[in-house]
Amino acid sequence: MTEGEGIRVRFAPSPTGALHIGGARTALYNWLVARHSSGTFVLRIEDTDRERSTKENIEQIYDALRWLELDWDEGPYSQAERVDRHREEIKRLVDEGHAYFDEGAVRLRVPDEGSTTVHDVIRGEIVFEHQAIDDFVIARSDGSPLYNLAAAVDDRDMGITHVIRGADHISNTPRQLMILEALGSKAPVFAHLPLLHGTDGKKLSKRHGAASVQELRDQGYLPAAVRNYLALLGWGFDDSTEYFTTGELIRNFTLERVSKSPAVFDEQKLRWMNGRYLREMDAAELAELLERETGRSGLQPAVEVTQEKMQTTTDFWKLAGWLYERRPTDEKAWSKVMKDGAAENLARAREALANVEPFDQAGVEQALTALVDELDLKPGKLYQPIRVAITGSTVSPGIFESVALLGRDETLSRIDDALARAR
């Protein structure tokens, strides 16, 4: 916990579009390492590809990181704005004979013999024979620097001690190491995270659909739940713990426990976990959040009766929307429930509810249970027709609270409509 005073990590996304969960996880792991060791989390935008590095794309990254509450201590630095530094080092490499011009471009000289070893915290030592690596280009013929050079120089200049990034960079690492060596610089520690794959087994990318951070936000996930879930995609703590507050994540996260094999994003499990976070909030807090999202007010009573059923905040409207607007009746529900004397029972329920005083949950419950006794019915025979009449569906919160929340006038009116239709 203390040896980390000097630890400096960076998240260095290239702004090619929305930040997807793979990038988000890389950011999270870097952030966790920094916070765990009281180190520094640097944000650097790798925008040397001018075509794709639009202002909007860059803004999306900030936006995603802010929503995830992954705050950076330094930056954001723009790699593009550092081209003078890159050019300086390219010139130096050429001047010192480490690199040479080839048809206008600059290539680094890679020795034919020997090897470069990557020391990876997660994977151990990885050896690359030089003969398998060509002299690679470090600057275009227009003089602009290429990724491997820019990344190596920036990591060095920014004092990065731990490079934590996706495993797709493993093969780039020996190249960056060779640049660093030619520059006479020390190598940072590397940690290559297992890639995230789509269900098709391929590296996760834009084309895998609902995988961007902003989509998760729009679908009603909580940042804390997303962080918890993402932490688990490629990292495990012990044989039974998987629910971690952010503080626990910071305390327990170590690179040594990161797994080596690729993982597949499973939205079902995220949904489950998000539901768990939702249920642990208190109703007032959740109501406030939903009021912010929907622009409505006074949602707490509705939240109290639906909270246990929600998995995402967007579920709220599906579950409670009938309280605020009449929903078209689900025909399957109607035909399933409105038979065998259901209309008569519903009519009796209407009578009973018309006289409930006060019209609250206890009053409704008393009236309805008394009626069930009187008619000698299975409770569902009475409650389901009411449910369908007022919500349009066989699925809703508890019937007593539902009726009480809807209020007498609206309840009776909806029952009347149902009765009219039933006859």
Next chain:
RNA sequence: GGGGGCGUGGUCUAGUGGUUAGGACGCCGGCCUUUCAAGCCGGAGGUCACGGGUUCGAUCCCCGUCGCCCCUACCA
């Protein structure tokens, strides 16, 4: 083609030279119950990729094979 990485139920993972291979999501069933969830209980599902070794004994150690993925760009 060359180089590199990875391989534990459908998915995420724990694990050790000797375990009934543990947990979670999902799935199925039960309880609860006014529906659906939640919660609790139970169940199905794994030849620990395959084949050889080493060993009294391998999921775990070694070698090979296969599969998947990444890099092999004047992309990042």
